[in-house]
Amino acid sequence: MGELDPLVVDAAVTDRVLDVRHRVGRPVKAELFTKDTLGELPWPDTEDGAYARDYLVPLVEHGTEAFVTNVATTYGVLLVDGRIVLPVSVNDGEQGNAWVCSPYTHYVTYAGEELRVLGSGVLRAVLAAALAALGALCRWAELDRVVLVNNWLLSTNLYPAIEPAHERAAIRFLRERFPGHAVGFCSVNRRIDGCVMVPGRRIYLVRPGEQEARHRKRWRRDLRLVGRRGYEVVRPGEGDAARVVELYDLLYLDKYSRNNPQFTERFVRETMRAGTITYWALARDGRIDGVLGYFHRDGTLTTPIFGYDTALPQGIGLYRMLSALVYQIAVDEGLSVNDSAGAGEFKRLRGAVPEIEYRAVYVGHLPWRRRTGWVVLAWLLDRVAVPVMRRYEL
Numbered sequence: 214m215g216e217l218d219p220l221v222v223d224a225a226v227t228d229r230v231l232d233v234r235h236r237v238g239r240p241v242k243a244e245l246f247t248k249d250t251l252g253e254l255p256w257p258d259t260e261d262g263a264y265a266r267d268y269l270v271p272l273v274e275h276g277t278e279a280f281v282t283n284v285a286t287t288y289g290v291l292l293v294d295g296r297i298v299l300p301v302s303v304n305d306g307e308q309g310n311a312w313v314c315s316p317y318t319h320y321v322t323y324a325g326e327e328l329r330v331l332g333s334g335v336l337r338a339v340l341a342a343a344l345a346a347l348g349a350l351c352r353w354a355e356l357d358r359v360v361l362v363n364n365w366l367l368s369t370n371l372y373p374a375i376e377p378a379h380e381r382a383a384i385r386f387l388r389e390r391f392p393g394h395a396v397g398f399c400s401v402n403r404r405i406d407g408c409v410m411v412p413g414r415r416i417y418l419v420r421p422g423e424q425e426a427r428h429r430k431r432w433r434r435d436l437r438l439v440g441r442r443g444y445e446v447v448r449p450g451e452g453d454a455a456r457v458v459e460l461y462d463l464l465y466l467d468k469y470s471r472n473n474p475q476f477t478e479r480f481v482r483e484t485m486r487a488g489t490i491t492y493w494a495l496a497r498d499g500r501i502d503g504v505l506g507y508f509h510r511d512g513t514l515t516t517p518i519f520g521y522d523t524a525l526p527q528g529i530g531l532y533r534m535l536s537a538l539v540y541q542i543a544v545d546e547g548l549s550v551n552d553s554a555g556a557g558e559f560k561r562l563r564g565a566v567p568e569i570e571y572r573a574v575y576v577g578h579l580p581w582r583r584r585t586g587w588v589v590l591a592w593l594l595d596r597v598a599v600p601v602m603r604r605y606e607l
Contacts, residue, residue: 241378243386245301247289248273257296261373261510265290265298267487268365277302280480281366283311283471291362291387293379302364303391306357311474313366313399316356316572319413320590321348323472324598340601347593354586359395359574360387366474367517369416369553370400371510380405388578395587397574408573409587412594415602417552417565421540428564435537438530439495444502446538449494453501454481457492460504460520468523469555476518481506490518493542495534503531505539514543515551532556536563569599 246254251273256266269290277284287303302314312319325344328337351357362383363370380398384407387396397411404410421432439446449457458478465473484490484506495503502525506518516539521531536552540563543550552565561567574591576584 241294241382243291243293243382245289245291245386245390246273247287251290254290254292255295257292257298259296262296262298264489264508264510265300268484268489269298269300271483272300272366277366280477280483281311282475282477283309284314284366284474285310286314291383293382297373297375297379299363299383300365301387302361302366303394304357304359304361305394306355310357311366312472313364313368313474314361316359316397316411317348317351318472320356320411320594321351323470326470326472340597343593343597347590350586350589354583354590356395356586356590358393358583359397360391361572362387362396362398364399365517367515368473369515369517369551371508371513371515371551372400374511377406381407384408384575388575392578395574395576395579395583397572399572401571401573402568405573405575407577408575409591411572411574411587411591412569412599412602413572414554414570415557415567415599416554416570417557417560417567418549419540419552419560419563419565420543420549421564422544422547424564428562432537432540432563435530435533436541438534439538442497442529442534444495444497444534447494447496447501449485449492449501449504451482451485453494454478454485456501457481457494457504457506457518457520460501460522461518462520463523464520474517481518492518493538495521495531495538502529503535505535507539507542509546509548512548513551514539514546514548515553532559536560567603569602 251270256262272280273288273290277286277288285307289301289303291299291301293299304310304314310318312323321344325341328340363372384396398405398408421429455478458476458481461476466475485492490506490508492504492506494501503521504518505516507514507516519535521535525531539550552560557567574587576587
């Protein structure tokens with residue numbers, strides 16, 4: 214008798230439990246809708262369902278590159294159990310994609326750019342050699358042949374309320390639909406059964422309404438800078454889309470890396486119009502100098518759009534003011550904040566707690582070469598990259 218796949222066995226047991234809890238006699242089902250079939254998708258009549266429809270329909274219908282210029286992917290919508298909506302990107306090894314779609318860009322190209330912050334030239338040289346070897350491993354294992362689940366094409370992807378049975382149903386469906394692709398879940402902070410846990414970034418989590426007094430004092434002092442510097446908090450309109458993109462680019466592309474998502478003015482206008490991202494700006498004398506765009510899901514807020522005029526003196530405190538504004542919004546709405554990566558010391562001084570974010574990747578259906586590549590990658594990152602991230606606040 215052949216060996217049973219543990220994922221299938223576990224999923225069958227979980228599905229039976231879920232049947233009793235949700236809909237007796239009906240297993241958890243997953244369906245994928247693409248550009249040609251999107252009109253057949255029965256969008257759930259929920260807040261998350263409406264949000265997903267408003268955000269995803271334009272990207273699926275018109276293509277991702279119209280909204281994020283450095284993302285070439287086949288984009289679709291996965292409906293699980295008739296009520297969980299998760300965007301899916303499918304890549305076949307395309308070159309030059311932003312790190313949100315390309316594991317190679319994430320773990321090799323972008324990581325190589327991060328080496329510049331290291332103070333030790335010897336350490337930079339050693340890690341550069343290690344990254345060259347890692348790049349060869351990634352190409353050998355074809356890491357960019359991957360389906361990424363819950364990929365909103367953003368640096369931080371928040372999840373709706375989801376259960377392990379939903380994840381298992383998604384894996385079962387996608388490994389059969391795309392037998393030559395790894396199946397990964399983006400922005401994961403916990404283990405997913407049956408998956409290789411691949412470290413990605415060191416992010417920061419905070420609940421501003423429950424911080425210690427010393428932490429609240431810091432960001433509230435930052436917030437008072439708005440008035441002291443002569444700024445006002447305003448809602449930018451569609452006519453400000455070019456300035457929003459410019460400020461985001463100055464920070465995320467010019468200062469950090471052009472391998473970050475490169476959003477277009479159309480993306481900003483579309484998300485403003487649909488209300489899928491809420492924008493606020495810091496303006497003085499009629500000019501916008503800083504901007505943030507946020508959304509929230511299942512009690513957590515994050516800011517995929519964030520930027521300011523980096524040519525202005527650092528002493529003005531635009532980053533401090535924008536960050537404090539995010540915390541105040543979270544307090545007002547009773548939310549936690551996923552404060553993404555970077556500026557670790559600044560965020561810790563305001564009460565944020567660091568945590569390693571992962572991609573959870575299912576590879577059990579792939580040939581040994583490709584499985585080995587993912588397992589070795591996870592092992593190396595866990596033992597080399599994670600200690601470096603913690604040491605240098607990357």
